[in-house]
Amino acid sequence: MVDMPDIPRVARLLADVARTRIVWALIDGSARPAGELAFHAGISAQSASAHLMKLVGGGLLAAEAQGRHRYFRIANAEVACMIxxxxxLASGMELGLPQCLPSTGSSTQxxxxxxxxxxxxxxxxxVSVLASMIKARWLRRKDTELVATRLGAQQLRALGIDLDSAQGERRVFARPCADLTQRHPHLGGALGTHMLKLYIDQSWIERMPKSRLVSVTPKGNEMFRKLLALG
Known part of the structure; x- marks a missing residue:
């Protein structure tokens, strides 16, 4: 038989509705206690404990102790991107906006x-930034991943990206990540993380408290316009 990744193991972990609800409650990057996750999943605390053990053991969640409580979060960016x-895919991207979005406390728009x-x-x-970077030949596709061209490496460094650090990480450098609300991908992988850090450090965007939403600053509007003009 041909060797292959143990996809069925991961599929079995997410085949249970309660475990899926637990993971979905954490997709915002938060860390939450078992009791809160039990509430989100609509199950008892005892059942939640069993499900959380399976998700941690399967590598989808990570647990950390804070005082007398244990908090759970999605294990890493690769797991979050997969979710x-x-x-x-489950929502049918060709049909437009998925009907079930993570709670943000703000508008769908x-x-x-x-x-x-x-x-x-x-x-x-x-999504627009990634499309512009590919069109301007900063990035090119290589199988399922993205690599920086010579021009792209120069321009990313000039932008302020620590490219050596991004390329040296023990993870995919760059790849298209399916966008939950758009019909095209955005930038994932180590480069996507470094780009987000740049946006925050250089005050292009500001995080909203207890939310995945970000607000674009006036400086960010100007800088994003420049990036989008690349293509």
Whole structure:
């Protein structure tokens, strides 16, 4: 038999509705206690404990102790990207906006425009930025991933990206990540994380408290216009 990844193991973890609800409650990057996750899943605390053990053991969630309580979060960006991709596929991206979106406490329009996808930017702006970077030949596709061209490497460094650090991480450098609300992908991988850090550090965007939503600053509007003009 041909060796292959153990996809069925991951599929079984997410085949249970309660476990899916638990994971979806954490897609905003938050860390939450078992009791709160039990409420989101509509199950007892005992059942939630069993499900959380399976999700942690399967590598989808990570647990950390804070005082007398344990808090759970999505294990890493790769898991979060997989969950968003599955959500987009399940919703039928060709049909438009999925009917079930993470709770943000704000409008659907704002959620579609700009938000975080775990550790990188998502939404309309992020999709447009990736499209412009590919059209301007900063990035090119290589199988399912993206690599920086010589021009792209120069321009990304000039923008303020620590490219050596991004390329040296033990994860995919760059890849298209299915956007939950758009029909095209945004930028994921290590480069997507470094781009989000740039946006925040350089005050292009500001995070909204307890939300995945971000607001674009006046400086950000100007800088994003420049990036989108690349293509």
């Amino acid at each position: 968003e991709s599955m959500a987009a 704002a959620f579609m425009h700009a938000r975080t996808c775990y550790d990188h930017l998502a939404g309309e702006i992020a």
